[in-house]
Amino acid sequence: MIELRGVGKVFNQGRHNQQWAVRDVSLRIETGQLTCLRGPSGSGKTTLLALIGCLARPTLGRILRDGEPLSGLPERFMAELRRRTFGFVFQRFNLIRGLSVLDNVMLPAYPEAPAHEELRERALGLLRRFGLGNLAGQRVEWLSGGEAQRTAICRALINRPAVLIADEPTANLDSRLSAEFMGIAAELVASGKTLIVSSHDPRVYESPAVQRLVGLRDGRLEEA
Amino acid sequence: MPVHPAILALIGVSLTVSALLALAGAFAIGVVRHWDLTSGSERQLRLERLTYLIATLVAFAFVAELISLLLLVYTAETLSDQFVGAMCATGVLNANPWGWPALFLKIVVFFSGAAWLTLNRVDTRSRDYPLVRPKYALLLGLVPLVWMETGVLLRFLLNLDPAVIVSCCGALFSPAGQGVAAEVSGIAPAWGLALLYAAALPTLAAAWWARRGAGAGLPLAGLALLHYVLALVAVVSVIALYVYEHPHHHCPFCVLKAGHHFIGYALYVPLFAATAWALASGVIAPWRTRPGLRALVDAETRRLAGRSLMALLLFHAVAAWAMLSSGLRMAGVWW
Numbered sequence: 001m002i003e004l005r006g007v008g009k010v011f012n013q014g015r016h017n018q019q020w021a022v023r024d025v026s027l028r029i030e031t032g033q034l035t036c037l038r039g040p041s042g043s044g045k046t047t048l049l050a051l052i053g054c055l056a057r058p059t060l061g062r063i064l065r066d067g068e069p070l071s072g073l074p075e076r077f078m079a080e081l082r083r084r085t086f087g088f089v090f091q092r093f094n095l096i097r098g099l100s101v102l103d104n105v106m107l108p109a110y111p112e113a114p115a116h117e118e119l120r121e122r123a124l125g126l127l128r129r130f131g132l133g134n135l136a137g138q139r140v141e142w143l144s145g146g147e148a149q150r151t152a153i154c155r156a157l158i159n160r161p162a163v164l165i166a167d168e169p170t171a172n173l174d175s176r177l178s179a180e181f182m183g184i185a186a187e188l189v190a191s192g193k194t195l196i197v198s199s200h201d202p203r204v205y206e207s208p209a210v211q212r213l214v215g216l217r218d219g220r221l222e223e224a
Numbered sequence: 225m226p227v228h229p230a231i232l233a234l235i236g237v238s239l240t241v242s243a244l245l246a247l248a249g250a251f252a253i254g255v256v257r258h259w260d261l262t263s264g265s266e267r268q269l270r271l272e273r274l275t276y277l278i279a280t281l282v283a284f285a286f287v288a289e290l291i292s293l294l295l296l297v298y299t300a301e302t303l304s305d306q307f308v309g310a311m312c313a314t315g316v317l318n319a320n321p322w323g324w325p326a327l328f329l330k331i332v333v334f335f336s337g338a339a340w341l342t343l344n345r346v347d348t349r350s351r352d353y354p355l356v357r358p359k360y361a362l363l364l365g366l367v368p369l370v371w372m373e374t375g376v377l378l379r380f381l382l383n384l385d386p387a388v389i390v391s392c393c394g395a396l397f398s399p400a401g402q403g404v405a406a407e408v409s410g411i412a413p414a415w416g417l418a419l420l421y422a423a424a425l426p427t428l429a430a431a432w433w434a435r436r437g438a439g440a441g442l443p444l445a446g447l448a449l450l451h452y453v454l455a456l457v458a459v460v461s462v463i464a465l466y467v468y469e470h471p472h473h474h475c476p477f478c479v480l481k482a483g484h485h486f487i488g489y490a491l492y493v494p495l496f497a498a499t500a501w502a503l504a505s506g507v508i509a510p511w512r513t514r515p516g517l518r519a520l521v522d523a524e525t526r527r528l529a530g531r532s533l534m535a536l537l538l539f540h541a542v543a544a545w546a547m548l549s550s551g552l553r554m555a556g557v558w559w
Contacts, residue, residue: 006264057273062264072261072272077351 002029002052002163002194007061007071009047009219021047023219025061029196030212031162034189037198038205039216045198046091046167048216052196053086053165054078083111087156089166093148095140095155101127102136105154112159119158126154130184146177153184164188166197170204182207226306230299231381237292238374241285248285249367251278252360259357275356279344282363286337289370293330294493296377300327301480308389313477315392322380329373334496335503336366342504346511346524354517393475397460408460409474414559416461420543423451427502428536434505434529441525445506448532452499455539459491463543466550490542498535501528 009022022044029035029052037045050056051063054070063071065085073081095104105123114122127133130150135143143151149169156164166185170178178201185195186209199205205213215222251274260268300313300323310316317323340362347355395401399410427447434440460474467479467487479488505528512521 008266058264058269060264060266060269069261071264072269073351074348074353075276076348 001031001066002070002196003027003064004029004052005062005064007048007051007058007063009044009051009056010059013059021219022051022058025219025221027214027221029194031194032189032192033211034185034195034197034209035212035214036205036210037196037214037216038200039198039222040200043200043216044219045200045216047219049165049167049196049198053088053163054082055088083108083159085161085163087159087161087164089149089152089156089164089169091168091171093152095143095148095151097139097141099140100137101132101140101143101151104140104151105158108155109158123154123158126157127151130154145172145174146180149173149177149181150184157188161193163194163196166195168199168201169197170199170201175203178203182209185209226303226384226386228299228303230295230302231384234292234295234299235378235381237288237295238377241289241292242371242374244281244285245363245367245370248278248282249364251275252363252367255360256357256364259353261352272353275353276348279348279359283341283344286341289330289333289337293334293496294489296327296330297477297480297492301477303384304392306386308386309392310390311392311394311478312475312481314396314475315390316384318390318392318396319385319388320380320383322376322383326373326377326380329369329376331496333366333370333373335500336362336369338500339504339507340366342508342524342528346508346517346520349520349524350517352516354514355511358511393478394473397474397476398472399474405460408457411457411461413462413465413554416458419454420451420458423447423454424536424540427451428533431502431529431533431536434525435533437522437526439509439512439522439525440529441505441509441512441521444502444529444532445504445509448499448502448536451536452495455495455543458543463491463546466547466552469550469552471552471554487542487546491539491546494535494539494542498532498539501532501535504528505532 004025004027007022007025008020011019011021025048037048039045047056051058051071058071061071062069070078070081096107099107102120102123105126106119109119109122124133124136127136130153132147132150132154135147140148140151169181173181182204185197189195189209189211197204204210255271255275258267259271297313300316303316304310304312307315307319310319317327340359343355343359343362347353347359396403396405397409398406400406401409427444427450430440430444430447434444456476459476459479464474464476464479465471467484477488478484479491480486505525508521508524511517
C-alpha cells in the first residue's frame with residue numbers, strides 16, 4: 001500500500017510566482033488495484049504522480065510504501081527504489097529517437113546490469129506479449145501512436161516494477177487505442193501490478209477497469 | 225610576504241574552506257536543533273534536501289584541506305631559499321611564531337577532516353540518516369578549529385619577512401638544543417627503532433584483525449595514533465640520519481628535498497594516510513552497536529583497515545629501504 005500523509009508540493013517557493021501544485025493530500029492507494037487520478041488540466045495530477053513515483057520530493061508531508069518512508073530517502077536509495085519499484089509511462093511516451101524499439105525497452109535496465117542476453121530475452125518477451133515482436137529492430141520514430149505507447153509500456157515493465165504509473169496515457173490516442181490501453185491495464189492489474197493513472201479522459205475514468213477514482217482540483221483532493 | 229603562487233593558493237584554499245564551513249555551520253545548527261525524521265514538516269524536508277548539498281560542500285572543503293597540508297609543507301620547503309639561514313622548511317616555519325602552530329593545526333584539521341569524511345560516508349550509505357546529528361555536531365566543533373587554522377596560517381604567511389635571519393634544522397633538531405625537537409633528536413637510534421617496531425607490530429596486527437571484520441576499529445585507532453607519534457620520533461632519531469648518510473643530521477624536513485629524491489613524501493604520505501584511515505575506523509566504531517549499522521560499520525572498518533594496513537606496510541618498506549640502502553654504516557656504534 002502506498003500512503004500519502006499531508007503531502008504538498010510548491011514550485012518557485014518564496015518567489016512572486018510561487019505555485020502550490022499539490023496541497024495537503026492524504027491518500028491510501030491499495031496494492032493490486034487500478035487507481036485513477038481524475039482532474040482538469042492544472043489540477044496537480046502529474047505532480048502527484050511524480051511525487052508518488054519518487055521523481056520529485058514533496059515540500060511537506062510524507063509518502064510511505066508498506067510503512068517505509070519513500071519521500072525522505074537519501075538520493076542514492078531513492079534512485080534505486082525508483083528503478084526497481086516504479087515503471088513510468090509518460091504522456092508523450094518520451095521514447096528516445098534514433099534508437100530501436102528493443103534498445104528503448106532495454107535502456108532502463110542497464111543500471112541494474114543484468115546479463116545482456118537475459119535482458120534481451122526479457123525485452124523481446126515483453127514486446128511479443130504486447131504484439132510488437134516484429135518491430136523490435138525498428139526505430140521508434142517510425143512507430144504509430146499505439147505502437148509507441150505499447151513500447152513505452154514495455155519499457156516501463158522491463159525492471160519488473162510492482163507499481164506502474166501512467167500519466168494521461170490516452171491523451172494522444174483515438175478511441176480504439178484508448179480502449180486497447182485500458183484492456184492492457186486490466187491485464188496488468190490481473191497479473192498483480194498496482195496501476196496509478198492520471199486522466200481527464202472519460203474513456204479512462206469511466207472504464208470498468210478502474211477500481212478507485214480519486215478526484216483532484218487545484219491541487220487538493222475532492223470527493224469522487 | 226613573498227608573492228608566490230603556492231602562498232596565494234594556500235590563502236585561497238583556507239579562506240574558501242572557512243567560508244564553506246561557515247555556511248555548513250549555520251546549517252549544522254539547524255540539523256542539531258530541529259532534525260526529526262518522523263516529521264513531514266516543511267523545515268524537516270528542507271533539511272533532508274539540503275543535507276546532501278552541504279555534506280558535498282564540506283567533503284570538498286576537507287579534501288582541499290587534506291591537499292593543502294601537503295601544499296603547506298611543500299611551500300615552506302620551496303621558500304627556504306628566500307630566507308637567510310633557512311636550508312629547509314624548518315627555517316621557514318621558524319621565520320615567525322605562527323609557522324609551527326599553523327603546521328600543527330593543519331595536521332589536526334587533516335585528521336579531523338578524515339574522521340568527518342568517514343562519518344559522512346557511513347551516514348550517506350544508510351537509508352535513514354543514522355549519523356546525521358553526530359556528523360553535524362562534529363562539524364560544529366570543527367568550524368572554530370578550521371577558522372583558527374585559517375587565522376594562524378594567514379598570520380604566518382602574511383608576516384613572512386625574508387629580511388629576518390632564521391635558525392634552521394641544524395639548531396632546532398640537535399640533541400644539544402632545548403625543547404621537544406631537541407629531546408626527540410637526542411633519543412638513541414636503537415631506542416627510536418625499537419619503539420617504532422614495538423608500536424608497528426601490534427598496529428599491523430590490529431589492522432589485519434580489523435580488515436578481517438573483527439570490529440577492531442577502536443584498538444586500531446589507538447595503536448595507529450601511538451605508532452604515528454613513534455614513527456615521527458623514529459624519522460627524527462634514526463631514519464633521517466640514514467637518508468642523509470650523516471650521523472648528526474636529524475631534520476624531518478630535509479628528506480623532502482630533491483637531493484634526497486623526495487623520499488620524505490614517500491614516508492609521510494603513507495604514514496599520514498595510514499593514521500587517518502585507522503583513526504577514521506575508530507571514529508565510526510561506537511556506532512557498530514546501533515541496530516542496522518553493524519554490517520555497514522563492519523564493512524567500512526574492513527575497507528579502512530585494509531587501506532591503513534597497505535599504507536603502513538608501504539611506510540615501513542620505504543623506511544627499511546632508506547636505512548638498508550644507505551651508505552651510512554653504524555654497526556658497532558649504534559647497534
